[in-house]
Every structure is written in structure tokens, then in C-alpha cells.
Amino acid sequence: MTKLAELDQSNSTEMNLGDATFKANARSILSGWATRPPFYVFNNGPPQVIVGRYADVYEVFQDAERFASQMPREPGFEQFDKFMGGEVITQLDGERHSRLRRLLMPAFAPSRVAQLESHISQIIDGMLDGIENGGREFDGVTNYAARLVVGALLTAMLDLNANQTRILLAFQEATPAMTTTKPGEPYPPHVHAAYKDMANLIQQIVDNRRAHPRSDFITDLVNARDKADKLTDKELFDQVLGILAALATTPRTGAGALFTLFTHDEQRKRLIADPSRVPDAVEECLRIAGNGYFTFPRIATRDTQVGGTPILKGMVVRPSPQAANLDPLAYVDPLKFDIDRKPQRIMTFGSGPHQCIGNVLGRKTLVLAVRQLLARFPDARLADPGFAPEYGGSVGELKMKSLPMLTH
Numbered sequence: 001m002t003k004l005a006e007l008d009q010s011n012s013t014e015m016n017l018g019d020a021t022f023k024a025n026a027r028s029i030l031s032g033w034a035t036r037p038p039f040y041v042f043n044n045g046p047p048q049v050i051v052g053r054y055a056d057v058y059e060v061f062q063d064a065e066r067f068a069s070q071m072p073r074e075p076g077f078e079q080f081d082k083f084m085g086g087e088v089i090t091q092l093d094g095e096r097h098s099r100l101r102r103l104l105m106p107a108f109a110p111s112r113v114a115q116l117e118s119h120i121s122q123i124i125d126g127m128l129d130g131i132e133n134g135g136r137e138f139d140g141v142t143n144y145a146a147r148l149v150v151g152a153l154l155t156a157m158l159d160l161n162a163n164q165t166r167i168l169l170a171f172q173e174a175t176p177a178m179t180t181t182k183p184g185e186p187y188p189p190h191v192h193a194a195y196k197d198m199a200n201l202i203q204q205i206v207d208n209r210r211a212h213p214r215s216d217f218i219t220d221l222v223n224a225r226d227k228a229d230k231l232t233d234k235e236l237f238d239q240v241l242g243i244l245a246a247l248a249t250t251p252r253t254g255a256g257a258l259f260t261l262f263t264h265d266e267q268r269k270r271l272i273a274d275p276s277r278v279p280d281a282v283e284e285c286l287r288i289a290g291n292g293y294f295t296f297p298r299i300a301t302r303d304t305q306v307g308g309t310p311i312l313k314g315m316v317v318r319p320s321p322q323a324a325n326l327d328p329l330a331y332v333d334p335l336k337f338d339i340d341r342k343p344q345r346i347m348t349f350g351s352g353p354h355q356c357i358g359n360v361l362g363r364k365t366l367v368l369a370v371r372q373l374l375a376r377f378p379d380a381r382l383a384d385p386g387f388a389p390e391y392g393g394s395v396g397e398l399k400m401k402s403l404p405m406l407t408h
């Protein structure tokens with residue numbers, strides 16, 4: 001059996017996978033990964049293999065037996081446990097994963113999303129009213145994209161009050177600290193506090209829906225059934241936690257879409273003239289400016305190889321959907337933004353057994369957000385045409401901090 005030391009050390013790169021410099025240069029770094037065979041990073045916790053070419057990323061996503069999602073729960077792997085021990089669908093494998101997926105699926109069915117659509121659209125209109133009433137200046141992230149969770153998804157799906165929303169956002173803000181925790185170190189105290197508040201909040205919501213069922217997303221989960229099977233209380237809790245955390249992907253992609261559209265004036269004007277093109281344009285935004293550069297990590301269950309790079313059992317494998325979306329073998333001239341491209345099979349929502357269960361809702365929310373913003377403010381623009389975004393968030397996420405804009 002090959003040992004770590006016997007791997008080709010020249011195929012390794014020393015890098016901090018989550019710092020501000022990395023994020024500021026993410027586009028060009030990922031574009032490099034898109035044509036590079038899988039390579040090793042040894043200086044960032046457990047030995048990792050970064051996978052960026054489209055065909056390689058696809059292979060890792062599809063083969064859940066070789067590349068499992070359930071990470072070791074042991075010292076050294078703290079940075080990969082975003083849910084502090086919670087067993088969330090994204091990090092389960094095999095029948096346990098398939099069973100949860102069957103139970104959750106009805107809450108995400110297109111008919112359910114269609115029911116949410118008009119509510120989300122109304123809420124977005126209210127957000128635009130707020131921007132209109134606030135004067136000419138606004139922030140495309142804090143006043144709009146970020147509010148797609150607080151304002152739109154949470155209200156339409158869960159009907160949370162202001163205090164409950166604050167707890168959820170505090171939890172989302174705490175997750176980056178988990179992903180930068182050094183091997184063997186405890187999570188910082190504010191992370192534990194945020195988790196505790198979040199756990200109480202979920203319990204409150206679930207108890208409330210049990211006592212007063214209504215036609216909403218959590219009630220669907222409380223009632224989720226597959227024949228005689230149903231979610232246990234612990235499973236329900238863990239899945240609500242995971243889904244609430246997953247909501248944050250929509251603002252991140254929303255901010256990416258706004259920045260992309262508002263740095264391509266001619267294409268944006270064509271969209272304003274013909275809003276029926278918005279879904280195709282959003283798909284292209286999702287390709288070129290996705291949610292971040294990693295999904296959840298995988299762990300190799302045996303010695304294997306991908307794209308010619310040996311991978312040892314127990315190594316952490318990190319597929320990058322954003323790099324795959326920039327692979328010239330998958331998309332011609334990949335760095336060019338083109339609303340007529342109609343990109344097929346983008347990796348932004350993953351692929352294979354864990355492909356995003358909320359993709360219809362995420363896509364729909366972004367289409368509404370872009371369409372309604374362009375219709376309301378056809379002369380909107382970036383306050384500074386040369387603006388260069390800064391990004392924060394967890395390792396693997398590109399969370400734009402702000403996007404100063406003008407309504408006209």
C-alpha cells in the first residue's frame with residue numbers, strides 16, 4: 001500500500017484555502033484548477049486532494065462509495081464539521097442518506113416551490129420598495145441579496161419573527177469560525193453559544209408546528225412520511241439545522257449574479273428589453289459566479305486515483321464545482337459571461353446522490369430577484385464601475401461583503 005510520503009510531492013501546493021488573499025484571487029486560481037489534474041495540499045490540516053477539472057469533479061460526485069460524505073468525527077477533522085456533530089443529510093451516505101432524501105423530497109417538490117413563488121415575489125417587491133424609499137444609494141448585498149434569506153426565503157418558508165431571524169443569522173455568521181478551526185483545537189465559545197441558541201430555536205419551531213400545523217415547509221418536514229417510515233425527532237432537528245444553513249447559498253449566488261450583470265452593461269440592457277431571457281442569464285451567472293469554490297468534503301474510502309492522481313484511503317477529497325464550471329473542455333471560452341450560452345449541467349448545485357435538493361427553489365428565487373430588480377430600476381448601476389468585491393465566509397465560500405449601487 002502506498003504511503004503518504006511516497007506520493008508525488010511535486011504535485012502538491014502549499015496554500016491557505018480560505019484566507020482573504022485566496023478569495024480575492026479566487027477566479028484566476030480556480031481557472032487554474034479547472035485544467036489541472038487533482039493535486040495535494042498538505043499544509044491545511046489533514047492531507048487533502050483538490051479536484052477542479054469538470055470530468056474529475058463529476059467522477060468524485062458520482063461515486064459515493066469511493067468518495068464518502070460522512071467525515072471522521074475525530075480530532076483533526078474539526079474544520080469539516082459545520083454542524084457540530086449534527087447528522088445532516090449532506091454528510092451521510094448510502095441507505096441512511098437515500099432514506100432521508102426520500103423523506104425530505106416532498107417538501108422540495110416543484111409544486112411546493114410554485115406555492116412559495118408568489119409569496120417570495122411579493123416579499124421581494126417589498127424589499128425593492130424599501131430600497132426605493134431609501135434614496136438613490138443602496139447596497140446590492142446588504143439591502144438586497146443578503147435579504148433574500150431574511151426577507152424572502154425565511155418569511156415565505158418559516159414565518160420567523162425578528163428575534164428568531166437574529167438567532168439564525170448569528171448561527172450563519174458563526175460557521176466560518178468552525179471551518180478555520182485548527183486540528184485538535186476546540187471551537188471558540190461564541191460558536192457554542194450560537195449553536196445552543198439555534199438548537200433552542202429549532203426546537204421551538206418544531207414544537208410550534210406540531211401543536212399548530214399549517215401549510216408551510218417545517219410542517220411538511222414534521223409530517224414527512226415514506227409509507228410507515230418517518231423522521232425521528234433527532235433526524236428532524238438535524239435536517240432543519242442543515243437546511244437553514246443551506247439557505248445562505250442563495251444570497252451568495254445572488255450577490256455574484258448582481259455583480260456579474262452590473263459589470264456587463266450591454267447584456268443587462270438586453271435582459272431589461274427582454275425579461276424572458278432572465279432564467280438563461282441567471283443560469284449563466286450561476287455557472288460563472290457560483291456560491292463558492294468547495295462543496296462539503298469527501299473522504300476516500302480506499303486507495304484509488306482520479307485523473308491520474310493517486311489518492312490514499314482516508315485522504316480528504318475536495319471537489320470544486322466552481323473550478324469545474326470554468327473548465328474549457330466543458331464550456332467554450334469559460335471566463336466569458338454570455339447570457340446566450342444556455343450552459344448545460346453546471347456544477348453549481350453539485351451532481352450525483354447529493355445534488356442540491358433545493359435547486360429549484362434557489363434558481364427560482366434568483367430569477368425573481370433579478371427580474372424584479374431590473375424591472376424596478378432599469379437605470380440601476382454600480383456606484384463605482386471599477387468596484388472590486390471583497391469576500392468573507394467559511395473556507396470554500398465566496399461571500400461578497402458589499403456591493404455599493406445606485407438606483408439610477
Ligand code: HEM
Binds near residue numbers: 242249290321349363
Ligand atoms: C443558489 C442556491 C443554492 C446553491 C448554489 C446550492 C448548492 C448546493 C450544492 C453544491 C450541494 C451539494 C453539496 C455536496 O455535494 O457536498 C447542495 C446540497 C443541498 N442543498 Fe443546496 N444550494 C442552493 C440552494 C438551496 C436551498 C434554497 C436549499 C433549501 C431550502 C438547499 C438545500 C440543500 C440540501 C438539503 C442539500 C443536501 C442534499 C443531499 O445531501 O442529498 N439548497 N446545495
